[in-house]
Amino acid sequence: MKEIMKWELKNLLRFPILEIIIVFAVFQIGVIGYINIIPSGGLSIHSFHLEIGKVTYGMITENLINSKIIIYLITSLLFTISFAYELDTNLTKIYMSYPVKRRDYFISKFAGCFAVIFLTFLSVGIGFAVFIDGSYASINIVSPFILVYMLTLFLLLFFASSVATTVAVFSKNTALSFIGTFFVLYIFDSIATNIKLSPSYFLGNIWHQFFTGLATCHEGQIVYHISYTEVIKTIYPPLFLSSVLFFISFVYYTKYFEVK
Numbered sequence: 007m008k009e010i011m012k013w014e015l016k017n018l019l020r021f022p023i024l025e026i027i028i029v030f031a032v033f034q035i036g037v038i039g040y041i042n043i044i045p046s047g048g049l050s051i052h053s054f055h056l057e058i059g060k061v062t063y064g065m066i067t068e069n070l071i072n073s074k075i076i077i078y079l080i081t082s083l084l085f086t087i088s089f090a091y092e093l094d095t096n097l098t099k100i101y102m103s104y105p106v107k108r109r110d111y112f113i114s115k116f117a118g119c120f121a122v123i124f125l126t127f128l129s130v131g132i133g134f135a136v137f138i139d140g141s142y143a144s145i146n147i148v149s150p151f152i153l154v155y156m157l158t159l160f161l162l163l164f165f166a167s168s169v170a171t172t173v174a175v176f177s178k179n180t181a182l183s184f185i186g187t188f189f190v191l192y193i194f195d196s197i198a199t200n201i202k203l204s205p206s207y208f209l210g211n212i213w214h215q216f217f218t219g220l221a222t223c224h225e226g227q228i229v230y231h232i233s234y235t236e237v238i239k240t241i242y243p244p245l246f247l248s249s250v251l252f253f254i255s256f257v258y259y260t261k262y263f264e265v266k
Contacts, residue, residue: 019122064213071213093178
């Protein structure tokens with residue numbers, strides 16, 4: 007599996023795929039306007055940077071949620087190239103002629119695409135926070151707000167990746183996979199706004215619970231009141247749906263899929 011992963015990452019990181027993802031990530035996060043922070047009296051330096059972190063990552067996360075279409079486009083493109091294109095052009099048949107396990111091949115391709123998109127958007131997000139306040143990097147680079155941004159990005163990307171993989175594996179057609187994946191993600195996200203499985207619903211709840219809750223100041227430190235029970239209840243439905251879609255595509259690809 008290690009060698010397959012290296013080969014997959016080599017294909018995904020070649021020009022201009024990675025450059026396109028970086029441009030889209032910078033554009034998405036860069037469209038955030040200015041940040042207006044009014045420090046409260048009596049806050050320590052550490053508390054001030056915590057507040058900057060809250061506002062910064064609150065805006066980054068909110069922007070990610072409001073512009074999910076970029077994630078949908080990139081995910082549709084990458085997973086179509088990785089799965090459907092190789093099936094459509096018989097490259098998969100050639101690769102399967104080698105002593106490669108389908109399980110390792112499938113997992114390597116999924117993990118490679120997921121890692122490239124996730125790490126790119128994560129790096130750009132952290133880079134933007136450091137750009138806003140350089141000292142924030144040394145004071146609180148592992149703040150809970152970074153973890154919230156990572157959680158939001160992970161859930162959104164895992165959902166989109168599972169849908170994209172399922173469509174690509176069952177369609178076996180490049181054009182149908184790309185258009186179908188984007189259409190399914192966009193339509194489901196637009197129509198099912200009040201369903202717990204919809205990205206608009208569960209991502210909005212995560213942002214609300216972590217960034218719009220009441221904050222208090224105790225001995226010069228910011229204390230945020232976050233209900234972890236509610237967060238678990240919020241992330242469970244989309245995580246379950248994404249896992250089911252991944253499992254279906256995995257079983258079909260490894261057990262029932264026939265390479266013509």
